[in-house]
Amino acid sequence: MEVFAQQLINGLTLGSIYGLIAIGYTMVFGIIGMVNFAHGDVFMLSAFIALIFFLILTTWLGISSVALALLLVLVIGMLLTSLWGWAIERVAYRPLRGSFRLAPLISAIGVSIFLSNFVQVAQGARNKPIPPMVRDVVVLFERDGYAVALSYKQIIIMVTTAALLAAFWYVVQKTPLGRAQRACEQDRKMAALLGIDVDKTISMTFVMGAALAAVAGTMYLLYYGVVSFNDGFVPGVKAFTAAVLGGIGSLPGAVLGGLIIGLIETLWSAYFSIEYKDVAAFSILAIVLIFMPSGILGRPEVEKV
Amino acid sequence: MNAPQPTTATMTQQRPAPANGDFTTALKDAGLATLVTFGLSIPILSFRTDQSQANELYLRPRWGLVLVACALVFALRFVLRLYGVRWAAARQVARSRKEAIRTTTEKPRGLAHRLLALAVPVFLGVALAFPLLSYFAAGGLTESRYWVDLGILILTYVMLGWGLNIVVGLAGLLDLGYVAFYAVGAYSYALLSTTFGLSFWICLPVAGILAAFWGILLGFPVLRLRGDYLAIVTLAFGEIIRLVLINWVELTNGGAGITSIPRVSFFGVPFTNEEGGFASLFGLEFSPMHRVIFLYYLILGLALLTNFVTLRLRRLPVGRAWEALREDEIACRSLGINTRNTKLTAFALGAMFGGIAGSFFAVRQGFVSPESFNFLESATILAIVVLGGMGSQVGVAVAAVLMVGGPEMLRNLGFLKAVFGEGFDPNEYRLLLFGLAMVAMMVWRPRGLISHREPSVALGVRKAISGALVKEGHG
Structure with a gap:
């Protein structure tokens, strides 16, 4: 029971990170119908940006308050990663709009290979560890010497995720930008005819996705305290799995999918074998897709003749 | 969703391109691209994280590298903007004409076809x-x-x-x-x-x-x-x-x-x-x-x-x-x-x-x-x-x-060591360039070579x- 409760907490934390990345996938897929393969590497890049700014703030500028440093890192990281998201869309995807379906996919795989190797060349191939920023834990309850603990890190991650989700939910549902995004998702041609700047809307979608990936990257760094250049692929694939699981195109679906994948992964590691946790996550994906092809919260695909 | 979207495609193509050979526009455009490059390279290129003896990370500024990257992008973008636009437009017209001919004529017997x-x-x-x-x-x-x-x-x-x-x-x-x-x-x-x-x-x-x-x-x-x-x-x-x-x-x-x-x-x-x-x-x-x-x-x-x-x-x-x-x-x-x-x-x-x-x-x-x-x-x-x-x-x-x-x-480009110094290993950049080439080839020929x-x-x-x-x- 205690083990289960602890794993539940760990799983939800991990799931929050996956959910944040998954939103980037789901929004892009919803609006232009492409798998943005480079998104996992944008996430990895943002973790590096966070790492470097954290070092600048703590060692050079001497900011001792972790909360302030974290907030600043988060804001700067979101800004700079958004710029990356915007630039990638502008250079690698926009010229291919209206082209056939596989071209942007190959281009995205190219960007993904470029990004991870760019970081490797620029920052070196070794793991980059930082000293733990937040150490405190809250012991929820304790029985037979096994304490179920909720660390401050986990609280920060879950609260930040929830707050940002609420903010982005508001943007997508209530603002003119969100309305334009939903319009483009439904029918891009019609939206363009009605005076929506489709290119700008798509750019903004990439910017929003990258900003959320930056939050996920910062949280990842905070949680694990280490990052390396090839940390983008596996979380990226799992986040895409989460997006598909929740029903691609659906924002709440992405978060739900992320939480489920996070839970499956941690529970599987705890009760079965840690080596096969990724196999478990991918198998769940295959099984869900075979029996529920449109995901949990997705709309069923209509077959048009 | 997956169907090609003709309107957006034509919209991007027909966007009023700046006057050809316009020096100031090209300069402005290149300046903007350089600014973006600078923004992109800020933390990731300008500071290198290294591990000290005590296993702690420290930062090493490398602003020279950023300067090189920015200069490169500026030059590339400027030249492309100044001379590339007319060439691209001409190619676009030629290609669309060729495609039209290909789909209507009985037997395409162009040079490319004969080469093939x-x-x-x-x-x-x-x-x-x-x-x-x-x-x-x-x-x-x-x-x-x-x-x-x-x-x-x-x-x-x-x-x-x-x-x-x-x-x-x-x-x-x-x-x-x-x-x-x-x-x-x-x-x-x-x-x-x-x-x-x-x-x-x-x-x-x-x-x-x-x-x-x-x-x-x-x-x-x-x-x-x-x-x-x-x-x-x-x-x-x-x-x-x-x-x-x-x-x-x-x-x-x-x-x-x-x-x-x-x-x-x-x-x-x-x-x-x-x-x-x-x-x-x-x-x-x-x-x-x-x-x-x-x-x-x-x-x-x-x-x-x-x-x-x-x-x-x-x-x-x-x-x-x-x-x-x-x-x-x-x-x-x-x-x-x-x-x-x-x-x-x-x-x-x-x-x-x-x-x-x-x-x-x-x-x-x-x-x-x-x-x-x-x-x-x-x-x-x-x-x-x-x-x-x-x-x-x-x-x-x-x-x-x-x-x-x-x-x-790339393995054979040993002579580059003479240009960039002994520590330069072109092989390190193999995958980086591979990724870039994948993007470039898709942008250049989304339909493939043939x-x-x-x-x-x-x-x-x-x-x-x-x-x-x-x-x-x-x-």
């Missing part, structure tokens, strides 16, 4: 004479080893590309986990030969059959999936196979891989320096290169076999059904084509050639480990197929030479059509 007709015999000739050519070019049998090895590598990818072409190019099923079948083939030979002592010539077809079974096994559950869902599930299968290979240590020896796999023999005659070996049998002086050259011709033969089978299958009912499936699945079903069996045969045949290529890989390396079968391999093979023009056999071969041979050439199609079967006159008219399938 010549390309096949030239390619075949060069491929057949390649060991001889490299022998004379390198000036010796042992010296030519590097080139023959490179030829083997390229031909392996040509074969993999042709194998995947059946699945992606003909049947229109997007497979991102093709490397799984390559792995199945490689491990089949490695395990069968090391545990049961079976010879390569028995294992080669067995590996192909086993991989085909895996193709059916993996293909069966994903039959109902379409488009990107299929892509992601095949990717997941590829990863699962790799993870199982890593973690099932009792069978596969885990990440350490399987070593000392028996070498290839000349149909039973070993390539050894002994009595009864290949050299003594043919009265030649022993050289380890005999085996390498034999491997070269082996993979050439296997690749040509793949090509031959594909070309023949395209004319058979099953091949025509694949292409029909790619064009319109619903119409296929209405016309009574069994889409399940059609998809499964495509999966199985594609997987079979992947498995044969895999067992060749194992016999050539003498060593297999799960790290050889990562996602990058799948991505490379898919990129070869797409860049080749999806369904074009010659295109795949050209793309394989470019994608595999090109990065390999972007027109000859029909497999025609009544009367064969009409080649533009690749833009070929669908890419739902699945």
Whole structure:
């Protein structure tokens, strides 16, 4: 029971990170119908940006308050990663709009290979560890010497995720930008005819996705305290799995999918074998897709003749 | 959602381009690009994180590098903007005119088309004479080893590309986990030969059959999936196979891989320096290169076999059904084509050639480990197929030479050390440039290198059509 409760907490934390990345996938897929393969590497890049700014703030500028440093890192990281998201869309995807379906996919795989190797060349191939920023834990309850603990890190991650989700939910549902995004998702041609700047809307979608990936990257760094250049692929694939699981195109679906994948992964590691946790996550994906092809919260695909 | 969106495409093209040759506009544009580059390079390029003796990270500023990157982008963008616009516009017009002509005239007989007709015999000739050519070019049998090895590598990818072409190019099923079948083939030979002592010539077809079974096994559950869902599930299968290979240590020896796999023999005659070996049998002086050259011709033969089978299958009912499936699945079903069996045969045949290529890989390396079968391999093979023009056999071969041979050439750029200093290793940038090249090639030619199609079967006159008219399938 205690083990289960602890794993539940760990799983939800991990799931929050996956959910944040998954939103980037789901929004892009919803609006232009492409798998943005480079998104996992944008996430990895943002973790590096966070790492470097954290070092600048703590060692050079001497900011001792972790909360302030974290907030600043988060804001700067979101800004700079958004710029990356915007630039990638502008250079690698926009010229291919209206082209056939596989071209942007190959281009995205190219960007993904470029990004991870760019970081490797620029920052070196070794793991980059930082000293733990937040150490405190809250012991929820304790029985037979096994304490179920909720660390401050986990609280920060879950609260930040929830707050940002609420903010982005508001943007997508209530603002003119969100309305334009939903319009483009439904029918891009019609939206363009009605005076929506489709290119700008798509750019903004990439910017929003990258900003959320930056939050996920910062949280990842905070949680694990280490990052390396090839940390983008596996979380990226799992986040895409989460997006598909929740029903691609659906924002709440992405978060739900992320939480489920996070839970499956941690529970599987705890009760079965840690080596096969990724196999478990991918198998769940295959099984869900075979029996529920449109995901949990997705709309069923209509077959048009 | 997946359908091409004509309005947005034309909108981006018809956006009022700045006056051609306009100096200030180009300057402004280049300045903006430089500003963005500066923003992008701020933390990641300008500060390098290094580990100190005490295992703590410290930062090392490198503003010089940022300056170089910014200057490079500025110059490139400026030149492109100033001279590139007119060229691009002219090309656009020429291309759209050409496409229009291609779809209406009976027989396109342009220069490119004639070159293409010549390309096949030239390619075949060069491929057949390649060991001889490299022998004379390198000036010796042992010296030519590097080139023959490179030829083997390229031909392996040509074969993999042709194998995947059946699945992606003909049947229109997007497979991102093709490397799984390559792995199945490689491990089949490695395990069968090391545990049961079976010879390569028995294992080669067995590996192909086993991989085909895996193709059916993996293909069966994903039959109902379409488009990107299929892509992601095949990717997941590829990863699962790799993870199982890593973690099932009792069978596969885990990440350490399987070593000392028996070498290839000349149909039973070993390539050894002994009595009864290949050299003594043919009265030649022993050289380890005999085996390498034999491997070269082996993979050439296997690749040509793949090509031959594909070309023949395209004319058979099953091949025509694949292409029909790619064009319109619903119409296929209405016309009574069994889409399940059609998809499964495509999966199985594609997987079979992947498995044969895999067992060749194992016999050539003498060593297999799960790290050889990562996602990058799948991505490379898919990129070869797409860049080749999806369904074009010659295109795949050209793309394989470019994608595999090109990065390999970076190893030979030792002279760059003189320019950038001793610590510069061009090989470090191999994958970085590979990724950039993938993006650039897609932006430059999204339809691939060979972007027109000859029909497999025609009544009367064969009409080649533009690749833009070929669908890419739902699945």
